[in-house]
Amino acid sequence: MLSIIGGLFLGWSLGANDASNIFGTxxxxxxxKFWTAAILAAAFVVLGAVxxxxxxxxxxxxxxxxxxxxxxxxxxxxxxTVSIMTILGLPVSTSQSVVGAxxxxxxxxxxxxxxxxxxxLICWFTxxxxxxxxxxxxxxxxxxxxxxxxxxxxxxxMFIRICLIVSGSYGAYTLGANNxxxxxxxxxxxxxxxxxxxxxxxxxxxxxxxxxYSRPVMETVGKKLVRLDPFSALIVVISLAAxxxxxxxxxxxxxxxxxxxxxxxxxxxxxxxxTVSARTLRNILSGxxxxxxxxxxxxxxIYFFSQLQFVSPAG
Amino acid sequence: xxxxxxxxxENKIESLIYEYLETLALSQESFLNAxxxxxxxxxxxxxxxxxxxxxxxxxxxxxxxREEVNNIMYGKVLIPDARGDIMELLSCIDxxxxxxxxxxxxxxxxxxxxxxxxxxDVKDLLRISLECCDLLIQETTALFKKEGGIRLxxxxxxxxxxxxxxxxxxxxxxxxxxxxxxxxxxQLKELILLMGDISDQADTCSRLVNIIxxxxxV
Numbered sequence: 414m415l416s417i418i419g420g421l422f423l424g425w426s427l428g429a430n431d432a433s434n435i436f437g438t439x440x441x442x443x444x445x446k447f448w449t450a451a452i453l454a455a456a457f458v459v460l461g462a463v464x465x466x467x468x469x470x471x472x473x474x475x476x477x478x479x480x481x482x483x484x485x486x487x488x489x490x491x492x493x494t495v496s497i498m499t500i501l502g503l504p505v506s507t508s509q510s511v512v513g514a515x516x517x518x519x520x521x522x523x524x525x526x527x528x529x530x531x532x533x534l535i536c537w538f539t540x541x542x543x544x545x546x547x548x549x550x551x552x553x554x555x556x557x558x559x560x561x562x563x564x565x566x567x568x569x570x571m572f573i574r575i576c577l578i579v580s581g582s583y584g585a586y587t588l589g590a591n592n593x594x595x596x597x598x599x600x601x602x603x604x605x606x607x608x609x610x611x612x613x614x615x616x617x618x619x620x621x622x623x624x625x626y627s628r629p630v631m632e633t634v635g636k637k638l639v640r641l642d643p644f645s646a647l648i649v650v651i652s653l654a655a656x657x658x659x660x661x662x663x664x665x666x667x668x669x670x671x672x673x674x675x676x677x678x679x680x681x682x683x684x685x686x687x688t689v690s691a692r693t694l695r696n697i698l699s700g701x702x703x704x705x706x707x708x709x710x711x712x713x714x715i716y717f718f719s720q721l722q723f724v725s726p727a728g
Numbered sequence: 729x730x731x732x733x734x735x736x737x738e739n740k741i742e743s744l745i746y747e748y749l750e751t752l753a754l755s756q757e758s759f760l761n762a763x764x765x766x767x768x769x770x771x772x773x774x775x776x777x778x779x780x781x782x783x784x785x786x787x788x789x790x791x792x793x794r795e796e797v798n799n800i801m802y803g804k805v806l807i808p809d810a811r812g813d814i815m816e817l818l819s820c821i822d823x824x825x826x827x828x829x830x831x832x833x834x835x836x837x838x839x840x841x842x843x844x845x846x847x848x849d850v851k852d853l854l855r856i857s858l859e860c861c862d863l864l865i866q867e868t869t870a871l872f873k874k875e876g877g878i879r880l881x882x883x884x885x886x887x888x889x890x891x892x893x894x895x896x897x898x899x900x901x902x903x904x905x906x907x908x909x910x911x912x913x914x915q916l917k918e919l920i921l922l923m924g925d926i927s928d929q930a931d932t933c934s935r936l937v938n939i940i941x942x943x944x945x946v
Contacts (some may be wrong), residue, residue, distance in 0.1 A: 443804040556946045565874035567742050569737050569944060570810050644806045644946050 415635035416481060417600055419488030424596035426495055427507045428458065428622020431592070431691050433631040434653060434673040435584035438646040440576045440631045447628050453578070454585040455620035461589030461661075462616025467608050468664030469594030473511065474602040475529050477519035484603035486719065490514040490712035491595070491637075494704060504696040506668035509537065511595045513705030517712030540656070541697060544675030546680065547659075548652035553682045555648060573643045576679045580651040585623075586655040587657035589616050641688070645680045652676040671697055735807040741797055741814070743886065748793040751823060755786030756861055756915060760854070765858055766901050767842055768851055780832045787825040792816045813940045814828055820933040821868070824861055824926060831922050840915055843908065846899060853895045860888045860930035863878035864937075871937050882938045889931040896924035 436450035445716035447513065452593050491510040512533055519525040564572060596615035600606045608613065641649065652671065660667045674693055681688030762779030797818060801811045834840065842850060867881035901914050 442808050444807055559946055563870055563874060564941070566810055566870070566944060567735075567738050567806075569875075570738060570806050572885075573807060641807055642943075 416485050416605060417597065417614065419485060419492045420596050420600060420615070423507055423511070424493045424593075424615050424618025425490060425550075425622035425626070426492070426499070427592055427595065427696050428455075428619035428621075428624075430499075430630055431507075431588055431669045432458075432585070432623040432627040435588060435650060435671045436581045437631045438650065439496065439574075439581060440628075444574050445578060445581075447631065449578075450581065451624050452625060454588075455623045457582045457585035458589035458619045458623065459613070459616035459689070461586035461591075462593035462619070463609070465586075465590035466593035466612040466616065468592055469666045470598040470601055470608055470611055470659060471532065472529060472664040473515065473594045473598035473666065476512070476533070477522055477524050478601070479518060479522075479599055479602045481600075481603040481605055482719070483518045483522075483640055484599040484605065485512065486539055486712055486715045487514040487518055487599045490517065490715050491561045491708055493711050493715075494708040496560075498707065499702065503703065504670070504700040506664040506700050507592065507595045508626050508668050508669065509700065509704040510708040511599070511666070513708030514712040515599065516705065516717065517709035520709075521713070521716060524668035532663075533665050536660055536663060536667055537628070537671075537701060540660065540667040541675030541678070543659070543672050544652060544672040545679035546650055546654040547655050548676040548679030551652050551655065552645075552648045552680055555651070556644075559644065559718050571574070573647050576647050578649060580647065580654055584650055584654035584657065587654050587661055588669055589619060591657045591661040592666050592669070593619065641677070641680065645684065648680055649673065649676040652679065668700070671700065737800055737803070738896065741800055741805065741871065744793055744797050745818075746802075746869070748790055748821075749868060751786050751790045751793060751860070752821065753865055755783055755790060755825040755828055755832055756858055758759075758782040758786055759832065760858060762832050763854065767840075768847060769852075771930070773856075776832075776836065779828075780836055782827055783825075783832055787829045790822060792824050794822055809943075812825060813943070815935065817868070817936055817940060820929070821930045822862070824933075827922065827926050827929065831919065834919060834922065838915060840919055843906065846904065846916070848903060848922070849899045849902065850894065850920070853920070856888050856892050856895065856922060857926040857930070858887050860892070860927045860934075862887070864930045864934050867934055867937050871941055878938055878941045882934050884901070885927075885934040887929050889927045892924055892927035896920055 432454045433638055434452070436445065436454055439445040439448050440450050461573070463696050485545075491507070491514045494510040494513070495505050498510075512530075516525065516530070560573070561573070562568075593612050593615035596618055597611035598607060601608055601611045656672045658671060659669070674697060677688045758779055762776055762783060765772040765779060767773040767776070801815065805811070806814070849883060863881050863885050867878055867885070868880065870876065870878055899920050900917050903913050903920070906913070908916070
């Protein structure tokens with residue numbers, strides 16, 4: 414059990430941070446009570462991880478072969494990267510830090526599945542672009558349906574709130590399904606856990622993060638999305654869930670934070686307004702490169718220190 | 729049916745808004761009764777006190793309803809955007825019964841009597857001002873019931889408001905051309921300006937309804 418502490422910490426921090434992308438809008442604007450959102454998100458994350466988390470776990474497992482010691486190093490290095498970059502206020506993606514750490518170990522093992530790595534890289538780069546495209550399509554489609562409903566102010570309010578709860582739950586499901594691989598896939602690769610237990614334990618650790626520490630993040634980060642009108646905010650949540658679902662089917666864990674930025678950008682394109690600053694785009698770019706590089710270096714450093722042995726002066 | 733029970737507070741707000749609009753119509757009726765009973769005949773009479781009390785009662789009731797709506801909304805009902813719009817709209821409309829009450833108290837407390845040569849013009853000013861309020865009630869109902877035609881109401885109220893402005897200036901002109909003593913002239917001018925404020929306020933609220941309606945178009 415001690416071996417997977419690094420992974421559990423990753424899951425906990427993922428839940429604490431990424432739930433805000435899904436329910437942040439509804440909670441920070443008091444449309445849904447925090448505990449309603451947290452319980453729904455926690456339940457659906459576990460469900461998503463167990464039911465649909467297998468593909469992502471298989472992809473990360475297939476990147477390289479790990480011993481138990483190397484799996485622990487990968488999870489500790491990824492957890493360390495996430496913590497340090499969060500403390501420094503730098504953008505960070507759990508998916509990218511885990512893959513960075515796996516690459517570090519695979520360099521030492523001289524064994525990396527280049528086909529799998531190529532798939533992962535393509536998915537990373539296309540996440541915000543794909544999310545933007547999905548949000549544009551969904552904006553036009555849902556707008557057409559919404560306008561046909563011809564509903565009054567109160568009905569419109571009800572419609573948006575119900576849709577936010579439903580799409581938020583769907584988003585939590587896809588978050589669990591997509592990101593559980595980051596938490597426990599390395600332990601499947603090391604033979605410590607089977608896929609089902611990896612998904613279950615990973616899902617529970619993400620849910621624990623949501624239930625224990627997502628409140629402050631939801632209330633602050635969510636306000637960034639509240640600046641959008643309620644309909645646009647709804648489109649962002651639905652698009653995020655759809656994006657995460659697509660990458661879950663492909664079997665590659667991606668960053669929900671980068672996906673949400675893509676969705677906001679897409680809505681901005683439809684409405685003809687600039688919703689994403691140049692700084693945010695710079696953050697995505699730095700996240701793409703800085704996070705995996707830092708994580709890769711940490712895993713190499715930890716491995717190096719773990720190999721040091723005490724040599725007795727007498728010996 | 730299930731949705732109705734899920735959103736009890738929202739339904740309560742909706743019915744309170746309709747109740748508020750009915751109370752506004754009653755306060756308007758009472759205001760007009762008070763003026764018709766005595767003031768527009770050029771004298772004061774006993775019924776005037778009764779109708780003032782009646783108008784005050786409806787104005788207070790409208791205040792209470794608005795307060796109740798606000799209290800429910802402070803309990804985090806509705807999306808903040810809708811919450812803000814409703815609060816702003818009710819706060820805007822609420823100025824109208826306040827004006828009714830203010831005008832009646834002014835006539836009562838300052839013992840203002842309307843000279844015969846102004847009666848027809850003041851009647852005309854009041855008729856159009858109150859028509860603006862009727863239209864505003866219909867426009868607000870249309871907003872909440874999604875009946876459409878809001879732009880039409882805005883245009884009608886705008887035309888009426890311009891008519892009231894002309895009427896107001898004409899009456900004030902007549903007051904200062906007359907042989908009344910300067911104190912009465914100033915007193916009457918102040919009263920006419922207050923009466924003119926009714927259509928101005930209705931116009932402001934009408935534009936707000938239009939903005940709220942346009943904001944809901946995706």
